[in-house]
Amino acid sequence: MKMSDLREKTIRTEQIYDGKIIRVQVDDVELPNGNRAKREIVRHSGAVAVIAITSEGRMVFVRQFRKPLDQTILEIPAGRLEAGEDPADCAKREMIEETGYRAEQMKFVTKFYTSPGFADELLYIYEGVSLTKGEAQPDQDEFVELVELTLDEAFERIEAGEIIDAKTILAVYHWQNQQLKQG
Template sequence: MSRLEEKTVKSQTIYEGNIIRVQLDQVILPDGGTSQREIVKHPGAVAVVAITDEKKLVLVRQFRKPLEKTILEIPAGKLEPGEDPRACAFRELEEETGYQAEEMTPLVSFYTSPGFADEIMHLYVANGLRKGEAQPDQDEFVELVELTLPEAWQRIADGEICDAKTVAAVYYWQLKEIQK
């Protein structure tokens, strides 16, 4: 065991839902002490940076119950069991926005909240967009929104764009524009 690792001595599932599982782990700390860790197990997700030919970022407006407010986000969704992240990115973009992409280029994968969850998010850039008809899931209510880069920055300042994946997408877009 490295000097920073914790050793799990007992693990118990304390909740199992449709999206997440929560487990309680008993651990031995690096100094020999013991503690408990509450861990959210998640199947992973994808998110898509899609910029139209008119130089607008494709977003969805959606109510988020944990926040008790409606926010703007890039299209995203949970991986199904055994699903390839790239295939999921194509699917989520079309379901939520109606846009189809010719190609999905991987940008980065990151852990969303490693202090308590194992969720990994795969961020893709959609290329060759074609407008189509959105087909959100039955329990998913979203509105398509397209913003220019200055409008996106303003929505960040206003707090309407406030989740990490979407803020990262706007930074990526800004960097891409600077490098042109």
């Protein structure tokens, strides 16, 4: 089968949930071989995350409870894009809200789909440059604790299972890669 033959044709879409953060739909599709299948799809406005290294050589994390996991984990600062919001502006806003840190500049690192098997969430990763510490301004329903770790401490937290989300693990490896490039 050729790559061009892999596309699935949407026959029908049924929206089954429209919430604050996600929309869920079920699509009936025709497969490349003519058979039919259902696809459950989560629609998401996108998000940003920030790799922030202090002048003391520590990465900025937030510890927060994540209900879907029913546990508290360490993550890099991140948040959902508002409709029409520029990802770099969102990154600056989220850094201030969650950590109090302000970045003079947001340098684009990469973007990726978080779970393309069922969701269209696109996550933009930025690196906060020239940080200035300030007071956190969390959303009303957001409870976070600021944590700053060295690279070695971050890897220890990965090994201990305290850092378990993909964006944060990617951020730690990016930091390590940057350190290796610097010599």
